[in-house]
Amino acid sequence: MENKKVISDLMKRYGTQILHLSYSYVRDRQIAEDLTQEIFVKCYEKLHTFKGNSSIETWLYRIAINHCKDYLKSWQFRKVTATGYISSLFTSNEAPAERKYLIKEEQTEIRDAVFHLPVKYREIIFLYYFKEYSQKEISEICKINLNTVKARMARGKELLKKYLTERGVLNGEGFETDKKSNA
Known part of the structure; x- marks a missing residue:
């Protein structure tokens, strides 16, 4: 039960960041969302391997980067045409x-x-x-x-x-x- 709480907290804290990172690799919102879900599933499965040698955020980003790179090498990616951009990915609401x-x-x-x-x-x-x-x-x-x-x-x-x-x-x-x- 404790691992579910940790992953839930990680998803709340880093979910958007991991989505943006995934999107930066695949340039497709739907695929990025799928990859983000897969990344958190992988984190849940591998949580017991986290040794604390780095921050949990660094560990999570490492998993995300590796997962995205694996996806880019995959047969599935070669058959998918990435289209569209997330228009509000890096916009700010603070400007006049x-x-x-x-x-x-x-x-x-x-x-x-x-x-x-x-x-x-x-x-x-x-x-x-x-x-x-x-x-x-x-x-x-x-x-x-x-x-x-x-x-x-x-x-x-x-x-x-x-x-x-x-x-x-x-x-x-x-x-x-x-x-x-x-x-």
């Missing part, structure tokens, strides 16, 4: 009404650009900018070397800049992407 439209358009362009990145760059950018993990935390979550995280971050930002410049979102001078320290 006059600016809300412009902000939403900019967020949509950036979100679409992130979704066009290869998965290995997309997951780093997503975890860093949208989930605000440090590069060290991303290294732990993705189980890759910190220098690999830094290299993928730099390459991902280059690809984003190129993509956004080609679409006229940027004027070629670049944009400020460092929101916090790299550690």
Whole structure:
């Protein structure tokens, strides 16, 4: 009974985040919802293996990332055409009404650009900018070397800049992407 309570609490606390992470991989809301359910079932089944060497959140993200990557490698994914975007995925209700439209358009362009990145760059950018993990935390979550995280971050930002410049979102001078320290 205790495991059901723990999983229920995890679902309430991280369900939306795991859905967004899943969506960032598959770009289809229905599939992302299915994957999110599968991820929490897997967590329930594997809860006894959690050793406490990392935070429960890090453990949950690791399971989610692995599950999404497995899905992308699966036969089922190759036969499914991912369509549509979650329009309100990263929108904010805090902006004044006059600016809300412009902000939403900019967020949509950036979100679409992130979704066009290869998965290995997309997951780093997503975890860093949208989930605000440090590069060290991303290294732990993705189980890759910190220098690999830094290299993928730099390459991902280059690809984003190129993509956004080609679409006229940027004027070629670049944009400020460092929101916090790299550690």
